[in-house]
């Protein structure tokens with residue numbers, strides 16, 4: 571059985587609804603607010619960048635897991651769901667990234 575980001579998002583939802591900060595790291599982050607969640611996400615992203623630059627495969631995989639967890643917590647802190655993000659990604663599939671970039675330059 572595979573584990574998905576939807577499973578993790580559901581756990582984060584459950585912790586937000588019913589946990590307390592002494593027993594749940596997720597709830598502890600959410601209780602500190604969106605700005606704190608954003609800072610933690612930024613820290614984890616930088617750690618992933620460092621792992622990539624160092625070409626450390628194991629570190630990059632582990633830091634990527636941290637990044638995805640902290641991104642989902644950040645989204646939760648602002649009332650955004652993974653389905654909202656998937657919808658944004660889905661809306662982009664009609665054109666390539668290069669086409670989208672070119673259309674922005676002519677704005």
Ligand SMILES: N=c1c2ncn([C@@H]3O[C@H](COP(=O)(O)OP(=O)(O)OP(=O)(O)O)[C@@H](O)[C@H]3O)c2ncn1[C@@H]1O[C@H](COP(=O)(O)O)[C@@H](O)[C@H]1O
Nearest residue numbers: 578581582585589593594595596597610613635636639640
């Ligand atoms: N995937 C994760 C996950 N990834 C990373 N982390 C935590 O993120 C933190 C990042 O480490 P840092 O050193 O940057 O932070 P820290 O210094 O420990 O913490 P701060 O006091 O700075 O916030 C660590 O405490 C990790 O345990 C996670 N914590 C929880 N989850 C998932 O969330 C679920 C619910 O967790 P709880 O809310 O704790 O029950 C777990 O079962 C996991 O599936």
